[in-house]
Amino acid sequence: MDRGAADQVRLPPFIFAAERHELMGSSTPLFDKHIEAGARIVDFGGWNMPLHYGSQKQEHHAVRQNAGVFDVSHMTIVDLSGGRVREFLRYLLANDVAKLTEYGKALYTCMLNAEAGVIDDLLVYYISATQFRLIVNAATRDKDLAWIRDQGQAFGVTVDERADLAMVAVQGPNARDLAARCIAAQHRDSALALRPFHGMQAGDLFIARTGYTGEDGWEICLPGVAAPALWDNLLAAGVVPCGLGARDTLRLEAAMNLYGSDMDDVISPLEAGLEWTIAWEPDERDFIGRAALQALRDSGSRRRFVGLLLEDRGVLRNHQKVIVDGFGEGEITSGGYSPTIGKSIALARLPAGDYDHAQVVVRDKLLNVRIVSTPFVRNGQIRIDVEEKHDE
């Protein structure tokens, strides 16, 4: 049978081989802390990162119920400056940085190519009229920097990669309260007063109320040399160290896209559930990919990007084929087990049409899935109807 799924590896040679080469890549300033905390280290886009520290499920639950901390120092922080930087970003990004007028305000956006494929998704922070900060993915670092520098030349923009900075994400219902104990006293009140999607500089720390888990929390950029001490203080405050494994199951439950899985250079935001991030207005703003995007929008034949709940036993995985009777076939872009729901969930790109059930090819079986609204889980609560039965 067609096994098809990249995640469906034959256990012994593949997994063990990956882990034997664990120390080939780059390490973050927190690498020793991960080893200290008992991490299982894996290669992630050339970085030696913690997969988990014992139990991925327990880490997942810690974030939903209390607070967890992730080392996300592998992500690329890019500071842009120049007199025309705002004008440049209005051209570079599909969302509109003109929405950003206050210090520290963040915006989630795609960076498109001329064909409206997604080069990367990123967060952009407004620092001043002439300074912005981008946080882009680790695996796309080289092409992102090349693209930004190339496009920025005509605008005289200075591109400064901040490899000196580390980044941690503290996430969970108790994350801000616990993390606030670990920052300088004079910044606590203002940091706790940050509204969602707002950030501020607090001494050496840039603290933003953002995240990738569907829970409240902070993402903190800080000098790499200062990161181990903050890590120690967070753990001492009761925050649980969490690996990339839990980060992936948390973001999947929150239905937050993963670049390279849910979208890439040949997928437009319209077919990746990201239309809400496109700023169509004002009409006269010309951004890279706009013409192609409008043509796709007007063609009306775009595929759906949906959430799936597995009604049978099993686990949905990336790249499994989805069959929609009478409509055609699609594919799971992100699939896995939801620790909060106790069932398997997925994001999938499916044929256009009006339907709410489908089947997924898993090994030699067809398993029933139901299309559900996303997010699956948000702020500790299951947001879908788990028990509705499949109509036979």
Added chain:
Amino acid sequence: MSEMPGDLLYTAEHEWLRREEDGSVTIGITDHAQGALGDLVYVELPELEQDLKNGGEMAVVESVKAASDVYAPIAGTVVAVNEVLADDPEKINTDPYGDGWIVRIQPSGRIDEGALMSPDAYQQFVDELDE
């Protein structure tokens, strides 16, 4: 590092085998294997009385991380499956050599012990993988 009972035989695919008094053989995956897989979330078991070839697909174990085939280390007929795993796959994580057993097979012929590893040999095999 891994716990490793001395009365079992092992395979290079990280399975263990235990000969039972009635001539059947109980099979599971090793502590090392469960550690590499991470938290188990689903186990697909064979049918009772299913005939398995040596090296044929016997079960699938799925963790939060990946799906992995478990191959039959000997030929024979399935005489028991660990039904508990349907609702509690993490038994494989918590007790891989005990409550986390997967399948019991009645061998169809002599077991070729030369193809299997002693506890010491498997320990050495795992140590080399960890290097």
